[in-house]
Structure formats: structure tokens, C-alpha cells
Amino acid sequence: MFVSNMTWLEYQKEVPRRIVFLPVGSLEQHGPHLPLGVDVVIPTNFSRMVSEALGNGVILPAITYGYKSHPTSGGGQVFPGTTSLNGVTLINLVLDVLSETYRHGGRKFVIVNGHYENEAFVTEAIDLFLRNAPDAKVILLSWWNQVSNEMVDYLFAGAGFPGWDTEHASITETSLMLYFAPDQVREDAIINDQAKWKPTYSVYPPPDDIIPQSGVLYKAKYASKEKGEKLAKHVTENCVSIVRAEFQDK
Numbered sequence: 001m002f003v004s005n006m007t008w009l010e011y012q013k014e015v016p017r018r019i020v021f022l023p024v025g026s027l028e029q030h031g032p033h034l035p036l037g038v039d040v041v042i043p044t045n046f047s048r049m050v051s052e053a054l055g056n057g058v059i060l061p062a063i064t065y066g067y068k069s070h071p072t073s074g075g076g077q078v079f080p081g082t083t084s085l086n087g088v089t090l091i092n093l094v095l096d097v098l099s100e101t102y103r104h105g106g107r108k109f110v111i112v113n114g115h116y117e118n119e120a121f122v123t124e125a126i127d128l129f130l131r132n133a134p135d136a137k138v139i140l141l142s143w144w145n146q147v148s149n150e151m152v153d154y155l156f157a158g159a160g161f162p163g164w165d166t167e168h169a170s171i172t173e174t175s176l177m178l179y180f181a182p183d184q185v186r187e188d189a190i191i192n193d194q195a196k197w198k199p200t201y202s203v204y205p206p207p208d209d210i211i212p213q214s215g216v217l218y219k220a221k222y223a224s225k226e227k228g229e230k231l232a233k234h235v236t237e238n239c240v241s242i243v244r245a246e247f248q249d250k
Helices: 008-017 038-054 087-103 116-130 149-155 171-180 225-248
Strands: 019-024 057-059 108-113 137-142
Touching: 019 038, 019 087, 038 057, 038 108, 038 171, 038 225, 087 108, 087 116, 108 116, 108 225, 116 137, 137 225, 149 171, 149 225, 171 225
Parallel strands: 019 057, 019 108, 108 137
Antiparallel strands: none
């Protein structure tokens, strides 16, 4: 399933006949309780779960760096460890991976995004790729867009839903990490935190009071492994339905 574990002969056989998954994440702070690689762990595991459910997928090595963290959706660039790409770098990186895989026979692609700020640049890469790959098709899935209103009500009961941009290092990411990689969660360091205020505009350099010093943008103590499991299965089911509708049923 994972391309990095294949020989070139296995790759040559499998990639042209299967759906190719590309997880895209970032190296970004996620508070005192989660590792820098959260945005890679989550889309890689969703790629695995969807691929397993379909029985027809291969997974490329994840892109482990993403576009610059925004102050109100990731804490910005001020935290040690947050290591980001310029937009054109991310565009070209995704474009090169798609183009090379296409050269090897890949035609059906699913990009699973785990970093909020990546979306526009990955979309640009897809547009550029398809100009020279007319028989290819690409689905872009940001996992949070596959969460139903009913699931949001369940996950944020008692806490209130702050919006997906603010839900950073908080309930959903912490819950998913407790399910996907519990050994990487520092449970004794889980806290609730949030900015003093959230502007409706962007200003640079960002004011200090819109970035919590912890890097946690909301109420992480409302997270649980049970929520993570339900969320993971819910998102996987929705993604499987999308991929089947776009690829396997035609």
C-alpha cells in the first residue's frame, strides 16, 4: 500500500492500475501536547484508512512541509519548529510529484490535505498539472470539509464550535492523534487556551494578543480517543463515498 515500501517492480505494476493517494501536511507547532508532525500523521492515516476500505489504493510518501502558518489558524511563524514553504515552492513540489507519478502511469489521484493553509497552493498545483495531463483526474480532500454538522455537534458539545480555522491543536486534532498515534500525545500537557481576540482582517507583523503563547487555539481538554475514533471513521466513510463516486463507479 505504501509506495516507500515497494520495490520498483512492484511500483511499476501497481501504480498504473490503482488510485494514488498523496498526503500533504506541514511541520507546525501544535501546542505543548502534540508533535510538530500532526498535519502529516492525520492525512497519512486517513489515506491509509480510505485505501484499505477501497482495496485499490497506493500511498505516496507524504509531503511533510506546508505553506506558512497563519497567526489565527496555526499560531503563525513565531513558534520554534514551525518550518514552512513559500507558496511557489509548495506549488512546484506538489506539481513535480504529480507529474512524476503520472509519468510512471498514475492517472487517478487523491490528495489528502491536513494543513489549513495549503489548500489554495495545492489547488494551483493541480491546475498546472492537468494542463499537461488531460487523461488524469485529481480529487483534493481536506479532512475537515468531510465532517457533517451532526458530527460537529457531537465533537463540540459543551465547548461550542469556533470554526475550522481556529480549531488548531484543539478538540479534533487532539482527538484524532489520541486515536491514530496516542504514544505521541503528551496527555498531561493538554490545556484549554485561545487568543484574547480574533480580528476579521490580517495585519503583519501580527499583534501579540491574537496568538496564544501556548499555541493552542481552543479547548483541547474536550478531546478524547473515543471522539477521535468516531471522527476518523466518519471522515473515512465520507471520503470513500467520494472516491468511489468519482473513480470506481465509472
